[in-house]
Amino acid sequence: MRVAELAALTGTTVRAVRYYHHLGLLPVPAQRAGWRDYDLSHVARLSRIRWLAQAGVPLEAVGRVLDGTAPPTGAEAGTGTDTGTDTGTDPGTSSSLSPEGACQGAVVDDLSTALARAREHLAEVTRQRGGEYPGP
The missing domain is CATH 1.20.1270 (Substrate Binding Domain Of Dnak; Chain:A; Domain 2)
Structure with a gap:
């Protein structure tokens, strides 16, 4: 289905669908014959996005x-807020x-x-x- 059909099925707009693509919330589908080809997985994901946003x-x-x-x-974000020291141990063994x-x-x-x-x-x-x- 095309983007307008996806938007209509989920009660949103084409602009919102493209915005969700931009944010990385909704994957961009493959193209078929020069058009983005949305499937039911996109409908389901977009419905969940809309439900959570409305909540x-x-x-x-x-x-x-x-x-x-x-x-x-x-430390993962590089903020320096990790007060521990690197002991070289497996991170999975940390408390x-x-x-x-x-x-x-x-x-x-x-x-x-x-x-x-x-x-x-x-x-x-x-x-x-x-x-x-x-x-x-």
């Missing part, structure tokens, strides 16, 4: 949530958090932040309508 997850975090990747932190654990932690943090924002928004809307939000 309040920042676009920077959407990729981490979908792919299970974490941003580099500490620090594993990359998988760090990834899960980053995703949980992203989703927790989005949930907190959604709750704050719900409380504000409820107050504006004259009711009281009972909270979580």
